[in-house]
Amino acid sequence: MARQMTAAKPSPPAERPRQMNGAQTLVEALRREGVEMLFGHPGGASLPIYDALYDAQDIRHILVRHEQVAAHAAVGYARASGRVGVCTATSGPGATNLITGITDAMMDSAPIVAITGQVPRPVIGNDAFQEADVTGITMPITKYNTLVMRAMDIPKAVRMAFYLAKTGRPGPVLVDIPRDVSQELCEPDFDEDPSLPGYRPVVDGNPGQIAEAADALSAAERPIVYAGGGIISSGATPELTALADRTGIPVVLTLMGKGAMDETHPRCLGMFGMHGSAFANWAINRADVILAVGVRFDDRVTGRLKDFAPHARFIHIDIDPAEIGKNKPAHIPIVGDAKRVLAALVPLVRPPKIEAWWKQIEEWRERYPFRYRQRDGRISHQYVCDLLNRLTGGRAIVVTDVGQHQMWMAQWYKCREPRTFISSGGLGAMGFGFPAALGAKFARPDKQVIALVGDGGFQMTLQDLITAVEHGLSLPIFILNNGALGMVRQWQTFFYRGRFSSSILRNPNFAKIGEAYGARGIRVDQPEEVERALRTALETEGVPCVVDILCDPEENCLPMIPSGQSVAEMILDD
Amino acid sequence: MTDPQHAATISVLVQNAPGVLVRVAGLIRRRGVNIHSLSVGPTEDPSISRMTIVVDTAPERTEQFAKQLRKVVEVLRATSIDSTPAVDRELALIKVNVTPGTRLEIMEIANVFRASVVDLTDKTMTLEVTGRGEKVDAFVTLLAKYGIREMARTGQVTLVRGAQNT
Numbered sequence: 001m002a003r004q005m006t007a008a009k010p011s012p013p014a015e016r017p018r019q020m021n022g023a024q025t026l027v028e029a030l031r032r033e034g035v036e037m038l039f040g041h042p043g044g045a046s047l048p049i050y051d052a053l054y055d056a057q058d059i060r061h062i063l064v065r066h067e068q069v070a071a072h073a074a075v076g077y078a079r080a081s082g083r084v085g086v087c088t089a090t091s092g093p094g095a096t097n098l099i100t101g102i103t104d105a106m107m108d109s110a111p112i113v114a115i116t117g118q119v120p121r122p123v124i125g126n127d128a129f130q131e132a133d134v135t136g137i138t139m140p141i142t143k144y145n146t147l148v149m150r151a152m153d154i155p156k157a158v159r160m161a162f163y164l165a166k167t168g169r170p171g172p173v174l175v176d177i178p179r180d181v182s183q184e185l186c187e188p189d190f191d192e193d194p195s196l197p198g199y200r201p202v203v204d205g206n207p208g209q210i211a212e213a214a215d216a217l218s219a220a221e222r223p224i225v226y227a228g229g230g231i232i233s234s235g236a237t238p239e240l241t242a243l244a245d246r247t248g249i250p251v252v253l254t255l256m257g258k259g260a261m262d263e264t265h266p267r268c269l270g271m272f273g274m275h276g277s278a279f280a281n282w283a284i285n286r287a288d289v290i291l292a293v294g295v296r297f298d299d300r301v302t303g304r305l306k307d308f309a310p311h312a313r314f315i316h317i318d319i320d321p322a323e324i325g326k327n328k329p330a331h332i333p334i335v336g337d338a339k340r341v342l343a344a345l346v347p348l349v350r351p352p353k354i355e356a357w358w359k360q361i362e363e364w365r366e367r368y369p370f371r372y373r374q375r376d377g378r379i380s381h382q383y384v385c386d387l388l389n390r391l392t393g394g395r396a397i398v399v400t401d402v403g404q405h406q407m408w409m410a411q412w413y414k415c416r417e418p419r420t421f422i423s424s425g426g427l428g429a430m431g432f433g434f435p436a437a438l439g440a441k442f443a444r445p446d447k448q449v450i451a452l453v454g455d456g457g458f459q460m461t462l463q464d465l466i467t468a469v470e471h472g473l474s475l476p477i478f479i480l481n482n483g484a485l486g487m488v489r490q491w492q493t494f495f496y497r498g499r500f501s502s503s504i505l506r507n508p509n510f511a512k513i514g515e516a517y518g519a520r521g522i523r524v525d526q527p528e529e530v531e532r533a534l535r536t537a538l539e540t541e542g543v544p545c546v547v548d549i550l551c552d553p554e555e556n557c558l559p560m561i562p563s564g565q566s567v568a569e570m571i572l573d574d
Numbered sequence: 575m576t577d578p579q580h581a582a583t584i585s586v587l588v589q590n591a592p593g594v595l596v597r598v599a600g601l602i603r604r605r606g607v608n609i610h611s612l613s614v615g616p617t618e619d620p621s622i623s624r625m626t627i628v629v630d631t632a633p634e635r636t637e638q639f640a641k642q643l644r645k646v647v648e649v650l651r652a653t654s655i656d657s658t659p660a661v662d663r664e665l666a667l668i669k670v671n672v673t674p675g676t677r678l679e680i681m682e683i684a685n686v687f688r689a690s691v692v693d694l695t696d697k698t699m700t701l702e703v704t705g706r707g708e709k710v711d712a713f714v715t716l717l718a719k720y721g722i723r724e725m726a727r728t729g730q731v732t733l734v735r736g737a738q739n740t
Contacts, residue, residue: 135593136596139593139596139597139600140600140601140604143647144647147592164647196647197589197650198588198589198644198646198647198648198649198650199647320645321641321644322638322641322642322644322645325637325638326638326641
């Protein structure tokens with residue numbers, strides 16, 4: 001293989017020639033950002049970039065089979081490691097295939113940098129072959145994007161891209177490079193600082209506001225912390241845990257917040273929201289003071305806004321000022337980094353008197369725990385999730401796709417540490433799970449990484465099984481196969497009188513597909529076979545293992561607060 | 575015409591770079607709000623431009639717009655200025671039909687509005703008027719009966735009164 005041949009070549013001399021082309025400049029700029037790996041697919045406009053990558057022994061390029069996988073893998077890589085994920089595609093169709101993954105990164109604030117080839121400068125705007133206005137198309141789905149028109153501007157563009165992607169509220173940045181810019185010779189200056197006078201994220205919270213928040217929490221009778229993905233982005237888990245330990249205030253998590261706090265901690269009530277636990281939903285809705293940290297009051301979390309926690313005063317901490325007061329007015333707004341603000345807040349809070357509050361919460365917790373039934377001879381989805389939780393001790397990195405299985409795993413998998421639950425939250429992009437797991441495994445080869453997908457979503461990106469096989473990844477892929485687009489079918493059951501319009505799937509044999517790609521394949525259709533199959537897959541080394549689990553085709557994901565409604569309308573049983 | 579109940583003015587200082595106008599306009603469009611007027615021009619610093627945007631939105635949403643605009647990397651400052659005393663101006667060029675019988679009448683109206691005649695033919699007269707939007711609106715209404723052939727308005731530009739920066 002070509003890559004092995006290059007590995008035999010001597011490494012380039014330490015002193016680099018002053019002149020290099022744009023593509024070599026790009027590779028050197030990536031190296032200086034500490035990039036060790038990027039996910040991508042080559043094409044005409046990115047040929048010069050791939051030629052430069054051919055010489056870069058310290059930067060691994062993972063060839064994927066569809067650019068969508070490159071973008072999702074970059075997100076998985078970023079969210080598992082906290083480092084910036086990088087993906088690359090050629091112009092036109094290559095770049096447009098990245099769109100879903102970039103949008104996911106935007107919605108879930110994942111730091112990624114996308115590098116796209118563009119047609120040569122003289123033909124830009126002329127509808128050239130494989131031309132698309134990529135900076136135009138990605139404007140609303142990136143934190144920033146730029147079309148680089150001179151090779152000498154590449155170092156600055158790359159520095160800016162990484163800086164913007166990882167600071168403040170993280171997000172995707174796209175750098176579009178015309179082919180002739182990649183070929184143009186230049187004398188790059190890698191030390192030039194990009195000037196960003198309009199970008200100054202506020203990290204330290206206002207001390208007066210923090211003191212006011214501390215007073216509100218200290219005097220509260222029914223306080224609660226509503227914690228989200230911002231805790232994980234800022235690394236604020238120790239501060240959040242210290243707050244709960246010191247004050248006894250209960251913590252509820254969003255889907256994006258899973259992992260922000262050890263879910264087995266007695267103060268942690270786990271996930272609330274549309275498919276969160278009844279007790280967590282009751283608790284936040286009855287609270288008198290809510291400390292919202294690193295969250296954006298998403299409709300899947302709050303339901304109908306005017307009925308969400310109607311008696312509460314809101315303290316809202318976020319690094320993005322535009323999130324504060326966007327959906328729900330904040331009584332005490334605090335702009336800043338979650339870690340720094342919580343660190344300043346914790347010592348100021350006097351433990352409130354909340355014994356009665358906890359008594360009430362414990363009563364709810366006992367009365368409305370998550371539960372599931374096992375119908376005769378049918379495999380329960382929740383049982384699989386519960387078992388995966390027990391077999392891994394909540395210490396694996398779980399990457400899910402989107403749909404019922406995602407919500408069941410969110411309910412049953414008790415994360416012990418940050419960056420162990422990766423899911424497409426805001427965008428809800430089916431096809432995310434497996435590629436993001438691929439990226440997560442590349443980022444954390446030392447950790448057990450598992451993909452949990454549905455039969456619908458897996459078919460959107462399963463072609464990259466070959467990539468996992470090619471790189472010998474120990475990656476179990478569990479398919480909760482209910483022969484349906486389960487969440488669609490569930491909504492049709494509840495809200496469309498059981499008219500299953502285009503939601504029932506005829507499926508291939510996924511185990512055989514796995515085997516055809518060179519992975520291990522296991523098919524399970526009896527409940528008593530499940531545990532052995534899961535264990536086998538978790539222990540499989542050096543090759544992905546596709547486990548097709550034929551689950552109960554009629555199970556609904558509950559509890560459920562129907563879209564646009566409130567906790568009062570929560571469906572507990574069907 | 576702007577409905578003053580639902581028009582909000584946002585003044586935005588931006589780095590003079592390609593694509594900034596599209597970013598700013600796109601942010602507003604994405605929220606389903608109509609841009610009533612938008613004017614862009616250089617400031618005292620040639621690397622910085624000022625955009626004055628009048629959007630058709632309820633005043634309570636204006637601050638959210640300003641916050642979203644501040645997230646654009648090239649935006650240096652975005653201020654909602656409806657609650658601040660400010661000077662608003664707009665310039666309009668209006669080409670009306672004239673006949674020997676109406677010419678003097680139109681010039682009289684123009685005098686009242688301190689508008690000036692900037693072009694004249696035997697069939698048309700082009701007038702230039704400056705002022706607040708309502709003044710321009712009133713002028714246009716009065717001229718309508720003579721037949722307006724075409725019109726160009728710059729959109730509102732605004733600066734906060736006094737020593738305070740906009």
